[in-house]
Amino acid sequence: MSEPSLVTRDLTIRFGGHVAVNQVSCAFHPGELTVIVGPNGAGKTTYFNLISGQLMPTSGSVSKGATDITRMSPSTRVHHGVGRAFQLTNLFPQLTVLENIRLAVQARSADSWRIFRPAASFTALTAKAEYYLEKTRLTKLAHQLASALPHGDQRKLEVALLMAMEPDIYMFDEPTAGMSLDHAPDVLELIAGIKADRSKTVLLVEHKMEVVRALADRIIVLHNGELLADGAPGTVMASDVVRDVYLGGATEETA
Numbered sequence: 001m002s003e004p005s006l007v008t009r010d011l012t013i014r015f016g017g018h019v020a021v022n023q024v025s026c027a028f029h030p031g032e033l034t035v036i037v038g039p040n041g042a043g044k045t046t047y048f049n050l051i052s053g054q055l056m057p058t059s060g061s062v063s064k065g066a067t068d069i070t071r072m073s074p075s076t077r078v079h080h081g082v083g084r085a086f087q088l089t090n091l092f093p094q095l096t097v098l099e100n101i102r103l104a105v106q107a108r109s110a111d112s113w114r115i116f117r118p119a120a121s122f123t124a125l126t127a128k129a130e131y132y133l134e135k136t137r138l139t140k141l142a143h144q145l146a147s148a149l150p151h152g153d154q155r156k157l158e159v160a161l162l163m164a165m166e167p168d169i170y171m172f173d174e175p176t177a178g179m180s181l182d183h184a185p186d187v188l189e190l191i192a193g194i195k196a197d198r199s200k201t202v203l204l205v206e207h208k209m210e211v212v213r214a215l216a217d218r219i220i221v222l223h224n225g226e227l228l229a230d231g232a233p234g235t236v237m238a239s240d241v242v243r244d245v246y247l248g249g250a251t252e253e254t255a
């Protein structure tokens with residue numbers, strides 16, 4: 001197997017007396033889509049926040065390739081190739097779809113702080129933004145305000161923004177949440193397309209078992225902040241410990 005692109009070592013965070021993520025050590029590889037599952041309050045979002053930099057750990061580390069990113073801010077991590085899709089928070093509602101994507105392209109480009117740029121460079125940014133519009137099949141909506149898009153298209157735009165930032169590590173938190181059934185396959189197809197690029201590593205927090213089944217190469221199970229299981233989807237979901245602790249008699253679709 002290839003070298004890991006992302007590693008957490010003994011990653012731990014305490015909130016007062018509560019250990020929300022407890023010594024989680026895990027390595028993620030390019031070309032692999034890992035789904036993080038677990039019951040409510042298991043620590044999935046907190047683990048994500050520690051990887052993307054919204055939270056700093058009490059102890060342990062996060063490395064992107066050979067670089068220790070444990071204490072870096074979220075935006076610095078983006079420059080190191082760790083990108084996370086956020087529901088709505090990354091969108092500029094009063095800008096068009098194209099303008100939103102162009103900003104994401106610009107944020108990733110080295111000279112994002114230059115205000116006065118030559119027209120040629122603006123054209124290049126637009127061309128790149130148009131490429132991601134097409135890739136995410138949003139071209140028809142290019143000149144619509146982000147705020148005017150239906151929820152499903154906004155979620156697609158979030159995926160487009162993430163792709164435009166060209167990360168090596170893609171992080172998605174329930175990417176089809178709140179989405180109607182006719183839009184969900186579009187977003188899942190986009191994520192499957194990212195996963196097909198064998199240089200990318202994809203992490204997904206997900207509750208819906210049909211999404212897990214459709215996309216997972218590997219599942220890790222968190223429970224009470226600890227890594228309970230890690231492996232191929234069939235093996236993990238069939239293991240007694242996971243069935244007892246995670247599924248715990250819940251219906252398959254809502255587990």
Ligand SMILES: Nc1ncnc2c1ncn2[C@@H]1O[C@H](COP(=O)(O)OP(=O)(O)OP(=O)(O)O)[C@@H](O)[C@H]1O
Nearest residue numbers: 015018019020038039040041042043044045046047
């Ligand atoms: N900022 C915080 N301060 C105090 N406790 C927190 C904080 N953030 C999370 N927690 C606690 O840490 C635990 C893990 O929460 P987390 O949101 O990571 O779980 P989760 O697995 O993502 O749950 P869900 O599936 O419901 O989103 C919970 O007990 C939660 O109450």
